[in-house]
Amino acid sequence: MVKTIIAHIKKDFRIEFRNRYAVSVSFSFAFTTTLAISLAAGGIPFSPQTHAVILWVIMFFTAMSGLAHIFVREEDRGTSLFLRLNSPALAVFTAKLLYNVLLFFVLQCMILPVYLFFMQLDVQSPLFFLGYVFLGGIALSSSLTILAAIVARAGARGALFPVISLPVSLPVLWVVIQGTSRSLGRAGFSSPGDMVFLLAFSGTITAVSYLLFEFVWHD
Amino acid sequence: MKKNEYSLQGASLTKFFGTAAVLRDISFSLSLPSSLAITGPNGSGKTTLLEIIAGIQRPTKGTVRLFRDDTELRRPWHHETGYVSPRLRLYDELTAQELIEFTCASRSTLRNRADEFLAMFGLTGHRKKMLSRYSSGMAQRLKCILAFISEPPILLLDEPGSNLDREGKEALFRYLESVRSERIIIIATNEKEEADFCGERISLG
Numbered sequence: 167m168v169k170t171i172i173a174h175i176k177k178d179f180r181i182e183f184r185n186r187y188a189v190s191v192s193f194s195f196a197f198t199t200t201l202a203i204s205l206a207a208g209g210i211p212f213s214p215q216t217h218a219v220i221l222w223v224i225m226f227f228t229a230m231s232g233l234a235h236i237f238v239r240e241e242d243r244g245t246s247l248f249l250r251l252n253s254p255a256l257a258v259f260t261a262k263l264l265y266n267v268l269l270f271f272v273l274q275c276m277i278l279p280v281y282l283f284f285m286q287l288d289v290q291s292p293l294f295f296l297g298y299v300f301l302g303g304i305a306l307s308s309s310l311t312i313l314a315a316i317v318a319r320a321g322a323r324g325a326l327f328p329v330i331s332l333p334v335s336l337p338v339l340w341v342v343i344q345g346t347s348r349s350l351g352r353a354g355f356s357s358p359g360d361m362v363f364l365l366a367f368s369g370t371i372t373a374v375s376y377l378l379f380e381f382v383w384h385d
Numbered sequence: 386m387k388k389n390e391y392s393l394q395g396a397s398l399t400k401f402f403g404t405a406a407v408l409r410d411i412s413f414s415l416s417l418p419s420s421l422a423i424t425g426p427n428g429s430g431k432t433t434l435l436e437i438i439a440g441i442q443r444p445t446k447g448t449v450r451l452f453r454d455d456t457e458l459r460r461p462w463h464h465e466t467g468y469v470s471p472r473l474r475l476y477d478e479l480t481a482q483e484l485i486e487f488t489c490a491s492r493s494t495l496r497n498r499a500d501e502f503l504a505m506f507g508l509t510g511h512r513k514k515m516l517s518r519y520s521s522g523m524a525q526r527l528k529c530i531l532a533f534i535s536e537p538p539i540l541l542l543d544e545p546g547s548n549l550d551r552e553g554k555e556a557l558f559r560y561l562e563s564v565r566s567e568r569i570i571i572i573a574t575n576e577k578e579e580a581d582f583c584g585e586r587i588s589l590g
Binding site (some may be wrong): 172181184243247248249253255257 | 403439440441461466468470473474475476477478479483486487488490491492493531
C-alpha cells in the first residue's frame with residue numbers, strides 16, 4: 167500500500183511540474199494580491215490583526231485555486247476511470263491528501279517570504295507564527311481535499327466548490343487568524359488550545375474523509 | 386489447496402437509463418478458461434454490460450459475482466481484472482514507461498515483464514515518448530499492455546482492435562491466443578474476427 171501511495175504522489179507531482187498549473191495559478195494570485203495591497207497601503211502600518219486577516223485571505227484563495235485541481239483534473243480528463251480500475255480507493259485518497267498537504271506547504275513557502283518582504287512584517291514570535299501558518303495549512307488542505315473529491319463528481323463545479331468549502335473552512339480561518347494575530351503582536355503565544363484545535367480538526371476531517379471517500383469515489 | 390480456479394457469474398442483469406431499458410435479464414456463467422463475445426448493433430448495450438461486469442456501472446437489477454476456489458471475492462477486483470476500452474483515458478503528461486511503472490505500483494505487480502510487453506506490442510522505441518505525442522493506435526497498444534501486464538485472470542476488452550493496424554491486431558491476438566487456456570476473456574465487439582475468437586456469445590439488441 168505504501169508503494170502504491172508513493173507511486174500516486176510521484177505521478178501527481180510529475181504531472182504538476184510538467185504543466186505547472188496549480189503552482190503558477192496559485193502563486194501568481196498570491197504574488198499579485200500581496201503586491202497590490204502593499205502598493206495600495208503605501209507604507210501605512212497595519213495592525214497584527216489586519217495582517218493576519220490579509221495573509222489568511224491570500225492563503226485561503228491560494229488553496230481554493232490550487233487544491234481542488236487534484237480531483238477535478240482526473241474527472242475532466244477522464245483519467246479517473248483509469249485510477250478506479252487500477253488502485254484501491256484508500257490509496258488514491260491518501261495520496262491525493264498528502265499531495266495537497268505537500269503542494270500547499272510548497273506554496274506557503276513561496277508566499278510567506280513574499281508577504282514578509284513586501285508588507286515589511288515584523289513577527290514577534292516567529293516559531294508560533296510558523297506553527298499557526300503550517301498547522302492552518304494542513305487543516306485547510308485536508309478539508310479542501312475531500313471537498314474537491316465531492317465537487318469533482320458533481321456538475322456545476324465552479325459554483326459548488328466555494329459554496330460548500332465556506333462553512334467547513336470558516337472555523338479553521340477563525341482560529342488560525344486569531345492565533346496568527348497573537349503571534350505577530352506582543353501577546354505572543356498564550357494557550358495551546360488553538361493549535362490543538364487545528365490538529366484535532368485536521369484529524370477529524372481526515373477520519374471522516376476516509377469513511378466518506380469510498381462512496382464518493384465509486385458511486 | 387488453492388488452485389486459483391476462477392468463475393464469473395452474471396445473473397438477471399438489467400439496466401435502465403431513465404425509462405429506457407438497455408439490458409434486460411442477461412445471465413451468464415463462465416469458468417476459467419473460457420471466452421465470451423458480446424455482440425450487437427450500436428447502442429444495444431455491449432459497453433454497458435462490460436462496464437457492469439468491470440464494476441464501472443451498477444446494474445438496475447441483477448448481480449455479477451466472482452469466485453476463486455468457491456470463495457466469493459468482494460469488489461473492487463483490481464488484481465483480478467484487466468480492462469481495455471476506448472473510454473479509458475491515459476495521462477498525456479506521462480511517458481509509456483512512467484505509466485507502466487505507475488500501473489505496476491498501483492496493482493502491486495512486478496514490472497519485470499514490461500520490456501517483453503513493450504516489445505510484443507511494438508512500443509519499445511516509444512517508451513520514453515510523452516503520451517500526448519502518441520497516435521490513437523499507439524495509445525490503444527499501450528492500453529492493452531497496461532491491462533495485460535499484471536496478468537489478471539479475467540480480461541474485459543471493449544472493442545480491443547479499435548484504432549489498431551494489422552500489426553497491432555496480430556500482436557493482440559497472438560497474446561490472447563497464448564493466454565486463452567488460463568484466462569476468462571470477455572470481448573464486446575462488432576468485429577467478426579474478435580467475435581469468432583471467443584467460444585461463447587451473447588447477442589444483444
